[in-house]
Amino acid sequence: MSEEWSDAVLAALSPRDIASYLKMRGWRHVADHGRVIAIFAHADQTEELRLPVTAKSPDFARRMHELVINLANSTETNPREILTDFTLAPFDVVRVRSPDADDYGSVRLEDGLDLHYEARNLVIAAANAAASPEPRKSWRGRRFDEVTDYRANVRLGQTEHGSFVLTVLSPWNYAPAGQSFSFSETFGRRVTKTLSSALAATEQAIRQSVSDGMAPFLEAVPLGVSANLCQALANLAREGGGADVSVSWSPSGPPQAPVTISLRREDAGTLTEAAKELGAQEPDVGVLIEGKITQIAEAAEQFSGDAVLEAPLGNLVRKIAVTFSPSERELVWQAGHDKSWVKIVGDLAREGRRLRLLNPRDISIIEPTEEE
Amino acid sequence: MPITTSDNDIKERLSIAFATAVAARAGCMLVEWPKDKQSLDVTLRPISGSSEIVELQLKATSQDVVSEAGVGVELPIKNYNDLRSEDAAAPRYLVALVLPDDATLWLAQDAEQLLLKRCAYWLDLRGMPPTINRKTISVTIPTSNIFDVQSLLGMFEIAEGMRRQRPESRDE
Numbered sequence: 372m373s374e375e376w377s378d379a380v381l382a383a384l385s386p387r388d389i390a391s392y393l394k395m396r397g398w399r400h401v402a403d404h405g406r407v408i409a410i411f412a413h414a415d416q417t418e419e420l421r422l423p424v425t426a427k428s429p430d431f432a433r434r435m436h437e438l439v440i441n442l443a444n445s446t447e448t449n450p451r452e453i454l455t456d457f458t459l460a461p462f463d464v465v466r467v468r469s470p471d472a473d474d475y476g477s478v479r480l481e482d483g484l485d486l487h488y489e490a491r492n493l494v495i496a497a498a499n500a501a502a503s504p505e506p507r508k509s510w511r512g513r514r515f516d517e518v519t520d521y522r523a524n525v526r527l528g529q530t531e532h533g534s535f536v537l538t539v540l541s542p543w544n545y546a547p548a549g550q551s552f553s554f555s556e557t558f559g560r561r562v563t564k565t566l567s568s569a570l571a572a573t574e575q576a577i578r579q580s581v582s583d584g585m586a587p588f589l590e591a592v593p594l595g596v597s598a599n600l601c602q603a604l605a606n607l608a609r610e611g612g613g614a615d616v617s618v619s620w621s622p623s624g625p626p627q628a629p630v631t632i633s634l635r636r637e638d639a640g641t642l643t644e645a646a647k648e649l650g651a652q653e654p655d656v657g658v659l660i661e662g663k664i665t666q667i668a669e670a671a672e673q674f675s676g677d678a679v680l681e682a683p684l685g686n687l688v689r690k691i692a693v694t695f696s697p698s699e700r701e702l703v704w705q706a707g708h709d710k711s712w713v714k715i716v717g718d719l720a721r722e723g724r725r726l727r728l729l730n731p732r733d734i735s736i737i738e739p740t741e742e743e
Numbered sequence: 744m745p746i747t748t749s750d751n752d753i754k755e756r757l758s759i760a761f762a763t764a765v766a767a768r769a770g771c772m773l774v775e776w777p778k779d780k781q782s783l784d785v786t787l788r789p790i791s792g793s794s795e796i797v798e799l800q801l802k803a804t805s806q807d808v809v810s811e812a813g814v815g816v817e818l819p820i821k822n823y824n825d826l827r828s829e830d831a832a833a834p835r836y837l838v839a840l841v842l843p844d845d846a847t848l849w850l851a852q853d854a855e856q857l858l859l860k861r862c863a864y865w866l867d868l869r870g871m872p873p874t875i876n877r878k879t880i881s882v883t884i885p886t887s888n889i890f891d892v893q894s895l896l897g898m899f900e901i902a903e904g905m906r907r908q909r910p911e912s913r914d915e
Contacts, residue, residue: 375777405905407832419794423832429825430798433776433786434832437796 376439376454381432386424388460388544389438391623393420408434418445456622462540463563464528464619465494469611472535478611483535485610487527489603490539493616494525496599497566501558508589509598509653517547517558524559535611543621567618567630569595573604573642574632580641588645589652598650605642608634654720654729660684660691661714661737664707674704680715680728691726693717699734712737750846754803757849758840759785761863762799762890769892769899786833787895795902797895798835799865800826805842805849813883814839814864823880826868834902837866837882838890863890865898 390400390409398411398420407428411420420441423434439457443450467490472478478486495518500506502515524545528538545559556564572591579587588596607614613636619629634642662682667674676695681688693715695703706713714735717728763773766787774786784801788794800822808815816839818826826837840863842849851858866884874880888894 400909402906402908404902404907405832405834407830410906421794421832425830428830428832429828430832430835437786 376436378432380454380458381435381439382426384435384457385461386422386426388621388623389422389457390424392456392460393422393442395623395625413445416445420445459528459540460621460623461542461544462526462528463543463560463621465490465539465541465563465566466531466615466617466619467493467537467539467607467611468615468617469535469607469613470615471610471612476530476535478535482610483537485606486535486537486614489606489610490537492599492603493607494539494541494562494566495522496597496603497569497595498522498562499599500569500595500597501561501565506593506595507597507653508592508649511653511655520547521545521558521562543624563618563620565595569597569600570616570618570630570632572596573601576645577634577638577641580645585645585648588649592649596649598646598648598653601642601649602646604632604634605639605646608636608642609639612636613638651721654718656718657716658719658728659714659716660719660728661712662688662691663710663712664703665690667704667707671701671704671708674700676700676703678703678707680713684726689726691719691728692722693728693731695731695734699731702734702736706736712739750805753846753849754805754840754842755801757842757859758801758803758838758863761840761859762787762801762838764859765863765890765892765895769895771895771899789899793899793903795899795906796833797898797902798831798833799838800835801838801840803840803842805844805846807844808839809841809886813885814841816866816882816884817879818882819879820874820876823868823871823874823882827871827873829870831869834867834869834898834905836898837868837884838863839866839884864888865890865894 393411397415398413400409401412402410404410404421407423407425409422409424411422418441420438421434422438423431425431428434439450439453442448443453467486469478469482469486471482496510498518498521499510499515502518524542526540528540530537541563542559543563544557546557569591572594573596576587576591576596588601604614604616607616614634615631616634617629617631620627660680660682662680664678665681666679669675676697678693678695680691680693682691714733714737715728715731716733717731720727720729759773759775762785766773771787771789774788776784776786785799786796787799788796802816816837818837825831826835841861843860848860851860864884864886865888866882868882
């Protein structure tokens with residue numbers, strides 16, 4: 372055998388994904404051999420290919436080696452390209468290319484770390500959009516369980532030559548336990564499809580924003596565009612001197628063109644502004660706020676439910692408008708009268724420069740204590 | 744500088760030469776895998792025609808291992824377990840080349856012949872029971888199991904018999 376590959380690489384190949392790869396390219400499963408070999412034939416080829424179907428075989432790596440060589444011979448392809456396809460078969464691949472690399476394809480360490488961090492943010496933003504039952508303009512704090520599990524399955528691939536290219540490997544067939552049958556696609560594939568639609572929509576929104584301001588970004592929210600995605604792209608464009616971001620599909624599926632967005636450093640400003648606008652319009656859901664009720668001028672029996680909560684947020688004490696339901700008014704009025712601190716859970720939204728707490732719930736008085 | 748290759752390495756190369764010669768006469772080529780990659784050493788495949796393959800774990804010894812009971816071979820446990828596995832994708836056999844004790848007799852050559860002394864024996868270990876041994880295990884090969892062209896062709900027939908055609912309708 373002329374090619375030398377590590378057994379570990381060959382042993383890690385997925386027979387299931389390679390079978391899909393072969394079928395997508397016209398090979399048919401025509402026979403079996405013993406318990407662990409599936410034989411594939413192609414209408415246009417006289418050769419047969421033998422796919423070991425279980426990694427438990429003691430000669431699994433060797434049979435995979437032969438499969439790579441035989442397929443390369445049959446299709447007149449470089450065996451290394453076949454092995455790369457096989458290796459990536461379980462994944463859709465997100466590539467982030469920084470043109471800011473030197474002739475060796477290296478970047479400054481700090482810039483490289485930022486690229487990795489923002490590539491991760493990009494994928495998480497897409498995963499949140501894929502997981503959410505309804506479009507959201509921004510993702511803060513809480514995360515969907517399937518996103519957390521999916522993140523644990525995303526891998527960082529080898530960097531590739533050509534400027535500086537980092538690869539994020541997204542398992543296309545990842546499906547969390549109990550995935551709803553209402554989805555015809557796996558969660559992993561929904562994430563990369565969402566990312567590709569969001570990238571395309573972002574590129575279009577950047578162009579339209581020249582004349583239409585931030586509105587095109589808001590309109591693109593149903594396609595997966597969010598404040599987080601825009602901010603990640605902005606940082607990539609700024610730190611990398613521009614950036615190319617692409618999504619290419621697992622070789623085990625039907626051949627499809629990759630989706631690519633090319634950002635210039637100048638786009639960073641537009642994207643940052645879009646991120647701010649989108650972030651400002653999305654309430655923080657399920658925020659716990661502690662503060663004092665103020666600005667209740669009416670007597671208890673005339674209290675309309677409109678009040679202001681003064682609460683520390685970050686380094687500032689902010690005034691937050693709240694409208695309480697009739698069942699909560701007595702408690703709230705008393706807390707305001709007694710200047711008691713309260714705990715309230717709600718969805719924090721921005722209305723211009725003001726803050727409003729929507730859907731206030733789980734209201735309770737914080738009893739003072741004299742103990743340390 | 745003189746050649747300092749050990750006798751063990753020479754015996755290994757002679758076992759590959761023996762298998763290569765028998766395979767060539769049967770119309771097959773031999774692919775040698777990097778040493779210690781797995782416990783098997785070579786793959787035999789027809790140069791044309793059948794797409795079946797047969798794998799051989801080659802051993803060579805110059806000790807007096809042939810008795811009435813058969814040919815005694817000491818196998819490392821890893822080799823034994825790999826050879827007895829029923830999950831192997833290709834049929835494989837242990838082939839032990841027994842050489843004369845005197846190294847000067849291993850290979851003789853003149854204008855008439857190239858003579859590799861003594862012979863090789865084969866054994867199919869597939870399905871043999873597990874062992875509690877930790878390092879090695881002794882197996883005995885019947886002296887009738889001479890590794891020659893006929894026995895190799897028989898191995899390919901067995902390999903061919905492992906193939907099961909799928910009905911057209913079952914394929915996607």
